Amino acid sequence: MLRDITLGQYYPTDSVIHRLDPRVKLMGTLVFLTSLFITKSFYGYIPAILFLFIVIKLSKVPFSFMVRGMKAIAFLLVFSVVLNLFLTQGEVIYEFWKFKITKEGIYTAGFMAIRLSFLIIGSSIMTLTTTPNNLTDGLEKGLGFLKIIHVPVHEISMMMSIALRFIPILMEETDKIMKAQMARGADFESGNMFKRVKSLVPLLVPLFVSAFRRANDLAMAMEARCYRGGEGRTKMKPLKYKKRDAIGYLVLALYLGIIIALRIILK
Amino acid sequence: MSIIVNHLTYRYNPGTAMESTALDDINLKIEDGEFIGLIGHTGSGKSTLVQQLNGILKPTSGGVYVDGADISDDGYDLKKLRGEVGLVFQYPEHQLFETDVFSDVCFGPKNLGLTKKETELRAYEALKQVGIEDDYFYQSPFDLSGGQKRRVAIAGVLAMKPKVLILDEPTAGLDPKGRDELLEKLTTIRKDTGCTIILVSHSMEDVARYADRIVVMHKGKIAFDDTPSEVFKHRDELKEMGLGVPNITETMYELKAAGFPVSTDIITVDTAVSEILRVMHR
Structure with a gap:
């Protein structure tokens, strides 16, 4: 779905x-x-x-x-x-x-x-x-003139590209956790509204935990490569x-x- | 309970440009009480195969028969099946969600519709089986160490008292000590409960030491299905698949190539030692 x-x-x-x-x-x-x-x-x-x-x-x-x-x-x-x-x-x-x-x-x-x-x-x-990378590149360059009025264009486009990158990852993760909970007898498909909402807890909690873990890892990896915002940053493919x-x-x-x-x- | 896999084929994304065959005409018979090592390179289809065994994935063609019944039939009780064929996924610690360890382990048996008393009894037993002490029972699972989390997650499946326990790469990311402890625990559990164990792995060492039957998968097909010593005779084919044989078997092959008349039919360090001693004393 x-x-x-x-x-x-x-x-x-x-x-x-x-x-x-x-x-x-x-x-x-x-x-x-x-x-x-x-x-x-x-x-x-x-x-x-x-x-x-x-x-x-x-x-x-x-x-x-x-x-x-x-x-x-x-x-x-x-x-x-x-x-x-x-x-x-x-x-x-x-x-x-x-x-x-x-x-x-x-x-x-x-x-x-x-x-x-x-x-x-x-x-x-x-x-x-x-590609998402190209898209955010284009956005960053195309809106570059906004920097004059101190709009953090680079930061916004970086956030956007990270968000886009995370969509498929989180979808895959959802699929995996869903299967794991189904293996433990969880049922996501039957029952009334209240029951179904409740059955999402075993799915959503691990999903949030993993999203935070991934975000943390990513921040760490970026820092380890000395990322410090858009100031003076050059591009491999301008x-x-x-x-x-x-x-x-x-x-x-x-x-x-x-x-x-x-x-x-x-x- | 016997599991028969009959001409099973499974395709991901059928009918689209991304279609790919993950399992290709698999035939397999799993008997009671076996300890099977399922090995294969990344992408060989081992994880896909084990997900077929408890009905998480539905076969594209062919079928899985548990005690003579086709599990993809309409009206087949999949919930009951998932209690009997317990599947521990890769990195199972990512599925923990409750506020304390004990309630998390209770999740499985509770879903089976057991009474509160029975549920708690099973959770307690399962936690003891994997070696989690009482002190940790009411801690948040997120505060435990990696190895402990993994054991709690395995207990979550054990608490359903499965007759067949499948573990998908249970030792991935554990240190050597944690790995040995976990595998030892599995053999104890098997001895105590008499359950069938299917261990998915790509570590030849683990599989050689614990399994009494090895199924090798390659590109969605079963390449070998035999006892460890028989399978490891196919050293060259295994190497071609990117798998190889256990280090100790490899050592024996090299010794033989160097001119020592040792047998290469050896898969554990202990037998290797006595074999080398035998040759040297002659």
Whole structure:
């Protein structure tokens, strides 16, 4: 069950998108997400769909792999669509018992569904094609200008990369402890709500203990290698813009231009 | 109770790009009261195999039969099985969670649905079996030393009174003294309770000394399944698998290669000593 969450996972393959500078991808994600909220009409989403489709094709990540990640948030999607469908005021089309479906409701629900699913696919493309290390590198460099106003950019990105690194480790650990407790007759699947919550104690306590132990070990290992924050720290593979990155920015600018133009024309 | 493993195959992540075969057509019969050493290189499938034996993992094809019943059948009482086939995982001290040692050991028998009295009696016995003194019973398990934690965790499984006790690398990370103590305890437990013991290890020394049957796994298959002295005759094949033979057996091979007419069919230091003496006195 836990393994189904592909959000934030990296899909290792070699593609143009994988090779792009993480800063371009971060900016691209930002532009794409903004474009979803600029657009106010269904036609306006045509370039967004095209853009997304081309990027997915270029990234060589199988579409089914992305959809699997969607399953985890399907509930959220359905929930917000249903809520919008029934609770929007306006011209009533269909009515039963206490529920009214309005024209405006269908409209907003449709928008909501498109926006949410594009939002998730769009941002998961970034994590699927960028290693966590690259991602935080890109974030650190891309937000470097914030250092002028004393934002601890390096520290934040270091925390982020450690957090990302810990996700698979903790998942594996959960799996192991779960099996060990099952071997001692623990039952995680049956019983009422109260019983089930209680049955999590033998899982959560060792999990927290091990998370703290790992964090402590990591801090120790970092200190042993003289880590002392970002001041004066150099990189083994410093990020450098290449020609394809310039093209990437150009495409992004073009895309944003089209979206804004459509918004003005279609309104 | 007999365990029969019949044409068992197990794949991780079937149907995805990450699919890998961990166990490939395994056949095994485990009799009452045996002391089996299960050895193999890292990734050879030994841990996966032992997790099949108490139904933690379900076979992709083939099956495990305990006393004639297929354990992957619907409605098979897995909880009861896990009480009878006790599995001690690698680094079992990471599973401790209670506020004191005694309650932690009670967790297993309590899950079996035993009465409070019986549960506590078993926990007490189990802790005594692994050599934990009364003074430690009401301490937090997290305050104990590494070796003590490990023994408490093993007691947690012992308290279920398993008929088959499986230990996955129980000596990993212990010092030589702790290792010998633990293995000695296991032989005592076996003598007292008559249970079957399966010891997963990659230490040839441990296995040669304690087991009376050795199962060697290589790339998800069983390579050898025989008595220690028979298995260690395959020195070259074992070396190819990255395993080798016990140091003392290796020494005898080298002595022979150096021209001494010693037998190489030796797996313990004691027999090696008498063999060398025999050759020298001749």
